[in-house]
Amino acid sequence: MSLGLTALELARIQFAFTVSFHIIFPATSIGLACFLALLEWKWLRTHNPVYKDLFKYWIKIFAVAFAMGVVSGVVMAYQFGTNWSEFSRISGSVTGPLLTYEVLSAFFLEAGFLGIMLFGWGRVSPKAHFFATFMVAIGTCISMFWILSSNSWMQTPQGFAIENGIIVPTDWWAIVFNPSFPYRFAHMAAAAFLVSSLLVTGTAAWHLLKGRRDDLVKKSFSLGLWMVLVTSSLQVVIGDHHGLNTLKHQPAKLAAIEGHWETNHDHGMPLLLFALPDMNNERNAMEIGVPNLGSMILTHSMEGQVTGLKDFAPEDRPNVPIVFWSFRVMVGLGMLMLLMSLTALWLRKKGRLYQSDWFHRFAVIMGPTGYIALLAGWVTTEVGRQPWVVYGVIRTQDGLSHTVTAGQVGLSLIIFVLVYTAVFGTGIYYMLKLIKSGPVHIDSIDPQPAGLGRFKTPMRPLSAVDDALDTPENPKNNHRENPHD
Numbered sequence: 001m002s003l004g005l006t007a008l009e010l011a012r013i014q015f016a017f018t019v020s021f022h023i024i025f026p027a028t029s030i031g032l033a034c035f036l037a038l039l040e041w042k043w044l045r046t047h048n049p050v051y052k053d054l055f056k057y058w059i060k061i062f063a064v065a066f067a068m069g070v071v072s073g074v075v076m077a078y079q080f081g082t083n084w085s086e087f088s089r090i091s092g093s094v095t096g097p098l099l100t101y102e103v104l105s106a107f108f109l110e111a112g113f114l115g116i117m118l119f120g121w122g123r124v125s126p127k128a129h130f131f132a133t134f135m136v137a138i139g140t141c142i143s144m145f146w147i148l149s150s151n152s153w154m155q156t157p158q159g160f161a162i163e164n165g166i167i168v169p170t171d172w173w174a175i176v177f178n179p180s181f182p183y184r185f186a187h188m189a190a191a192a193f194l195v196s197s198l199l200v201t202g203t204a205a206w207h208l209l210k211g212r213r214d215d216l217v218k219k220s221f222s223l224g225l226w227m228v229l230v231t232s233s234l235q236v237v238i239g240d241h242h243g244l245n246t247l248k249h250q251p252a253k254l255a256a257i258e259g260h261w262e263t264n265h266d267h268g269m270p271l272l273l274f275a276l277p278d279m280n281n282e283r284n285a286m287e288i289g290v291p292n293l294g295s296m297i298l299t300h301s302m303e304g305q306v307t308g309l310k311d312f313a314p315e316d317r318p319n320v321p322i323v324f325w326s327f328r329v330m331v332g333l334g335m336l337m338l339l340m341s342l343t344a345l346w347l348r349k350k351g352r353l354y355q356s357d358w359f360h361r362f363a364v365i366m367g368p369t370g371y372i373a374l375l376a377g378w379v380t381t382e383v384g385r386q387p388w389v390v391y392g393v394i395r396t397q398d399g400l401s402h403t404v405t406a407g408q409v410g411l412s413l414i415i416f417v418l419v420y421t422a423v424f425g426t427g428i429y430y431m432l433k434l435i436k437s438g439p440v441h442i443d444s445i446d447p448q449p450a451g452l453g454r455f456k457t458p459m460r461p462l463s464a465v466d467d468a469l470d471t472p473e474n475p476k477n478n479h480r481e482n483p484h485d
Helices: 007-046 049-077 085-119 126-155 172-176 181-209 215-249 251-258 293-299 320-350 357-366 369-385 406-437
Strands: 160-163 166-169 271-278 283-290 388-390
Touching: 007 049, 007 126, 007 181, 007 215, 007 369, 007 406, 049 085, 049 215, 049 406, 085 126, 085 166, 085 172, 085 388, 126 172, 126 181, 126 369, 126 388, 181 215, 181 357, 181 369, 181 406, 215 251, 215 293, 215 320, 251 271, 251 293, 251 320, 251 369, 271 293, 271 320, 283 293, 320 357, 320 369
Parallel strands: none
Antiparallel strands: 160 166, 271 283
8 A cells, every 4th residue: 555655755754644643732731731830820829719710621621632642652653663763773872862861851750740730639738739730841841852852953963973874972962952952942832832822812712702701711811812922922033043043054944945046146035925936947936025135034134145955956955845835834823923912912902802802703713823833833844854864964765664665654654544533533522622611610700690691501620620629728718809811
């Protein structure tokens, strides 16, 4: 079952499919873990039960995303030994320890405190429960640290020597903190927070459109929009520095991102807004751009020189159309996220944030765009690195297992598609049902009179959360003031 493709092409498609499924769940759990820590911290400080009820709602969605992220990550890792055994043989002395550090530090930390976070309400003190939540949040960030370190090393490899055709570590500090790692780690962290904040914002906007105006929905909407504002603004700065780093260390990828074929020796490089890259004829069939702006952004000079794709051998160039357009999808959606958060600031000033249905519809539409931008960014990163699996060191074709056949990879790809659709499709469906149900009042009082809106009967939360907690630190009938949004 080769589907008319080579083993290399099928193996790349299979890895792209599994990693695309996988990345959406860790991104969700990283952002939501930090959001949950924020909610519990706010509850401990203010004793406002709204924060506690929001925690009990979002922890259910976090638990589903975390579980699916673990399962999909384990499955994806097996491909290093099946389809990409040569890559593992040559570079395993670097990538193997980095992934091991992730398991020993992050996974064990998360596993050690996750049970307390999920099942500890009423069984440990509030401060001990918050500590567990905080440790899980830290664990997700540590996991991201090691995964990004390994992937960044594949983009900008440093600190190694090659002995008998095998990569041997010589400087672990240079390996872990390779040239692109700081920028890629910051970029991914901001992306994860954007994914989760847009999810929170879109969920709250949905319920605002359905007529709910209680504190749970309004507080979710407000907190989500603040986080979108902060992270989308940060992404502009981080993305600029990341681009400069890419220009220095991966110039072919940068040229593909910009659709830049000819090195500009005596004039500025335009910033192309639209183009149809033609790899066969080494030109853009059509393009619309802003003169000199590309040079200004990348070199801080109106006529700064940027290396063009023609300066690289054809076999060393990535797929230009894919990289060009995936980058623009990511950036375009990022600009819309920033526009949404700035519009929210204006509506806050006007006192219309919770009454503007047109803005709520916009926020609902923007809800899933964090995932789309995340996937587009990873497509830009991974396709832009081609034809190298370790940039400038190991070609992708040389990392493929010698014995694997197109039929074998094709059959396993079909099985992956079927199983992933069934298993993770069910998980996503359940998450969407939780989102549709919305947060419910458990410890807080529903201030919305009967007959207003469509929220009627509260639903019991996931059994992982104990709603019977009444501690001296948080008397159930105290501190009922409405939060200030």
